[in-house]
Amino acid sequence: MEDFSIKNRELQGIDILYLDGFLDAHTSVELEKALDNLISNDKYKIVVNFENLTYISSAGLGVFMAFIETARNNSGDIKLCSMSEKIYNIFDMLGFPILFEIYKEENSAIEKFS
């Protein structure tokens, strides 16, 4: 089993990243590359699906902080969805819902871009 992997799907100009495994200081580099790749190619409308993510540390949280401003400055956003209660509690405890839109369903996140 891989520690962490990302799958990417594009739907009507929106890029959806599917995270699988655990996101810590070691694996967060992969997520950073994936988001950097999208932003570098002027793709600013991003949905991140957490359905298969089992763990996140502050290193993982930091990756989203690093790209959200650029995405929003270019009429885009990084919207988060499908978190388990365990993962959501980490985001919530630190106040991330102040800055990030977090949806229960992927469809809801996608619809918000239209």
Add this chain to the structure above:
Amino acid sequence: MKNSADCVYMEKINKIRVSSSTKNLAKLRNFIEKNAIDSGIDDSTINQIIMSVDEACTNIIKHAHKFNENETIDVETKSDKGQFKIILMYKGKGFDPNDLSSPDMKEYFNNFKVGGLGVPIMKKFMNKIEYVRLNSDKNFLTLIKYL
């Protein structure tokens, strides 16, 4: 001395040594999880302890050892007297998390800051954090959770 002998018998101690690399964070989390389960700790508390240890070790790897994999971190867990303790022993530049005040999160998000959340997470999830530096190069960081 019956009481002290009983205490020694009751105390569960487990140790692991890993090289100072983020590659070993998963191994450390598994070690903590196994020992916390063996100590009868509930899932929610285990998750808090695991994340706190991850954050502490990540800081050691980054700041004390600057990703030098030749350095090591010794991790020891102790479960006794209603407390689960994790003791991290490492060489290099020390740091007492108690010296760092938690950021104002409203300001943090307004300014799109990155990083600096490891210590606030440790402080939020653990009941007590103790830091001791010995012999000018040996650091002991103890994370304590009351059960």
